[in-house]
Amino acid sequence: MAPMIAVTDLWKVFGPRADRIVGTPLADLPRAELRARTGCLTAVRDVSFDVEPGEVFVVMGLSGSGKSTLVRCLTRLVEPTSGDIRIDGESVRAMSPKKLRELRRRQVAMVFQHFGLLPHRRVLDNVAYGLEIQGVARAERHRKASEVLALVGLDGHEHQYPDQLSGGMQQRVGLARALAADPEVLLFDEPFSALDPLIRRDMQAEVRRLHAEVGKTLVFITHDLAEALSLGDRIAVLRDGELVQVGTPEELVGAPADSYVADFVRDVPRSDVLTLRWIMRDAAPGELCEDEPLSHRTVIRDAVHRVLRAGRPIPVVDGVERVGVVDADQLLPALVSHHRQVPA
Template identity: 90%
Template sequence: MAPMIAVTDLWKVFGPRAGRIVGTPLADLPRAELRARTGCLAAVRDVSFDVEPGEVFVVMGLSGSGKSTLVRCLTRLIEPTSGEISIGGEPVRAMGPKRLRDLRRRQVAMVFQHFGLLPHRQVLDNVAYGLEIQGVPRAERHRKAGEVLALVGLDGHEHQYPDQLSGGMQQRVGLARALAADPEVLLFDEPFSALDPLIRRDMQAEVRRLHAEVGKTLVFITHDLAEALTLGDRIAVLRDGELVQVGTPEDLVGAPADSYVADFVRDVPRSDVLTLRWIMRDPGPDELCEDEPLSHRTVIRDAVHRVMRAERPIPVVDGDRRLGVIDADRMLAALVSHHRQVPA
């Protein structure tokens, strides 16, 4: 299946004569040295990745790592310096102004940290605004807006104004507005970072629920590891504009690419993220096993009680194929290893 989004060798350099940096020895300089010598800032440095249709792809990094610049380059809200971007198989950098406007109005929608709601418009008309820009008749856009408001749990609030809503409800309006145009791709730029922790968790659950229901391709920007692990099918970690690692939450926690990623995931409960494939072993010759196997996708935490009570090793399988076995000794070793990694 072709990727929904393909990014190849993407650079964004800010500053004087930025276009002359890429492809020269200057491009290899550390960020601080490049800025000191040229006055230019390499916000995104030679980044490549694909996003599959229907995937939740999270881009994570500290403040200043380039993640917001990266997501804005995808639809040329910020113009890339060099590299290639395609959405739905179509090269974005080759699009003329009219086609680019159409991409932003119909195929790709963005949800920002700051809701950007129109204070003089009721909730229904805020949600319908993108459809109004598309020229959809009033009755049809109100019907569609009502449907998506129900989808995000805001039916009954159609005729309120934004300042009558809580922050979490306002963010739901922003999400509904993005969904109303029925885009193929949703881009989220730290949409929940201004919300308090309880509302933030509710909104994360809402995104997971909506993704299960509508199946859009999501690119989600965050600096919060817990949020990334909660939402992401795969996570890309950025540092100083460079891509350090792309992988599943399991990959990042179980096999961090370097000390930077390892430090990010240091306090993550491994048994809550890693699956049995990380701790299983090969069976011994003629070793007797329990009859009922466990899937290799079973999270360690969910297998502890059964494994510790079993009298014999338990097969770990992928469908009908046996991959290995798990026993109490391997389980205990994994749990003790995690306990030693977490500070008291």
């Protein structure tokens, strides 16, 4: 299956004569030195990745890592300096202004940290705004907006104004507005970072629920590791505009690419993320393992009760194939240690 989003060798350089940086020795300079010598800043540096249809792809990094610039480059809200971006097989950089408007109106929707709701319009008309721009008739766009409001749990609030809603409810309106146009791709730029922690968790759960129901391709920007681990099928870690590692939450926690990623995941309980495939061992000759097997995809914490109660090795299977065994000797170190030595 072809990727929904394909990013190849993407650069974004801000500053005077930025187009003369890429492809020269200047491009290899550290950020501070490049700025001192040229007045330019490399926000995104030679980044490549694919996002599969229906995937939740999280881009994570500290403030200033380039993640928001990266997501804005995908629809040319920020114009890339060089590289290629393809959405559903079409080159975004080759699109005419008209085609680019169509992409933003119909194929790709964006949810920002600041809700951007129109204060003089009711909730229903805020959600229907994108459909209005598309030229959809009033009755049809209101019907669709009502359906999406029900989907995000806001039915009954259609006739209120944004300032009558809580922050979490306003963000649901923003999410409903993005969904109303039925886009193929949703881009989230730190949408929940301004919300209270409890509301933020509710919104994360809402995104997971909606993704399970509507199956859109999601690119989610965050600086919060817990949010990334909670939402992402795969996570890309950025540092100073460079892509450090792309992998599943399990791969980032179990095999960080370098000390930078290791520092990010240092305090993550391994047993909450890693599966049995990381700790299982081969069965010893003559070792009897007749208990009901566990899948190699079982998260370690979910196997604790079963393994400790058995008091003997439990077989681990991949489908019908036995791939190893697990017992308390493998289980306990993963429960007490949140750290892993980074490979040389």
